[in-house]
Amino acid sequence: MIKAIEERRSLPLKTATPRKRFGLTPWLWIGLAVLFVAIFLVYPLFFTIWLSFLDATSTRFVGLRNYLLIFTNPSLLEVLRNNLLWLVLATVATVVLGLLIAVLVDRVRFESVAKAAIFVPMALSFVAAGVIWRFVYEYAPPGQTQIGLLNALLTALGGQPQTWLQDSRFNNFALIAVYVWMWTGFCMVILSAAIKGIPSEILEAARCDGAGEITIFFRIIVPMISPTIAVVTTTMIINILKIFDVVYVMTGGNYGTNVVAVDYYQQLFNFNNFGVASALAVLLLLAVIPIMYFNIRRFRVQEAQR
Template sequence: MSSAEKFVQMIICIALFFAVVAIILLATSKLRSRSGERIQFLAFVIPALALIAIGLLYPAIVTIYRSFQNNTATEFVGLDNYHTIFTDSGQLRVLRNTFLWVLLVPTVSTFIGLVYAVLVDRARMEKFAKGLIFLPMAISLVGASLIWKFVYDYKDKSVDQIGLANQILKSLGFDTYQFLLTEPWNTLFLIIIMIWVQAGFAMTILSASIKAIPDDIVEAARLDGVSGLKMFRFITVPSIRPSLIVVLTTISITTLKAFDIVRTATGGNFDTSVLAYEFYVQSFRSNNAGLGAALAVIIFVLVLPIVVYNVRQMRKLEGR
């Protein structure tokens, strides 16, 4: 399909969307009674629910069903695919890498963002300083991975270096290092890329929350002799706890779906694959539909508790 045909299809879809909305508005515009408002409400909600069922619920059910089938999705094999994930050495490395990603990326990104937000709060160059750490958020994960591939680029110590990291090592008199090839540390160097991107997001949300702390609370704490680390521990952190939860859960979900960095930087080689990338490999490269579906279900199961916890916290805040 050519780009022109795709563009025409996009225009048609947009036109159909506006046409459906216009039809609903015209059909319900004269309904002024309470029952008419309910009809108007249902007229908008039912199509949305139908789209959710078609685009989300149905694929989820099919994926769960296929996770109990063989590689060609033609024979029921029970829990064999899940047994493979939790017993095969290669899949266990994938789980280990994913655990490291989920453990380190949210915590380190949030910590860096929080500390940075506190340090630059009301500083003279605050906007410029925030812009520097937020800038990676404007770059796609593919772009960020390409940038860091140049940073990690490896050449023998005897020749000129392209990679910044190895140039620094060479300048200090050390041997150059294969950052993306040496196991298991290459996974940590990939994690650094995600932290570099997500720290700006954490800083932005937490900085806004810090500025929203009432001045009277801060002044009262200062009158009581609270300052420095005590102010940070007993006033700042408890006051922005809801924002911390949102940042941690959001980055955790993003990390569980990490694909671009692994695909661009290493292609999943050298024991750097994670769940989202392994799902792609098994489903579309190894043609193992059953195992790929099982990996997708595991990602869903891992994300679900985080989403539920986040929703409960938001409801508690709304109930205050």
């Protein structure tokens, strides 16, 4: 034993190998990434902000005139009101319906089939969904064959066909219904996964204490998945603020249905008004940034708590 220890002591000591230097390769890759971000993100951002202070032809500095026009022109004010209507109704409808369906579907026998059926609209593009629902809302004068499903049902029940996409009383709600139909499945899947993460022992203990299902829903389920509800809600808000496809395909922004993204497109490509178009883009960016900051901050808090 002593001899073995002495032999080990006699072995030469291994010196620490010097840290390998990577040279310029990592800096080259980082530099390419920074250059890519600068060209395709930073430069367009600041250039758009600069254009928002110029006139329609981008030849004369006009200061805040484009922004004042947005908040004083009746048609542009209607655009902002429509976006606000979308923001409130579509967000509340998708999150609330997604949460309710997530709770109810967890109790049915064919849970996976039901979830798949509700999630199917997410597989469609906004353009495809707009085309499908345009046929649903299709209108023909009274006395003619109704091609649209909704008007066909109305006439079959003895009612009169309605111009769903042209009548300002209905059209914005009809468009919002398409968005809700598409995105409720997304909210349902995310919230259902959060609900399944609640320990079953907590729910069973509440039932043993005599709590009803409604009490369990509001006192246990909703508080425990509130971080997920917040993330889903902010995701919906960001999507709704930049809604474009459904409105453009179904009405083209006509009949009082225009929204910020569609009006931005029209100002830029139809009217060649680069100043107002850039101002609309900047306002849209300013509306999205606080929500993105809220999401990032929440993620950091959750990571710090783990």
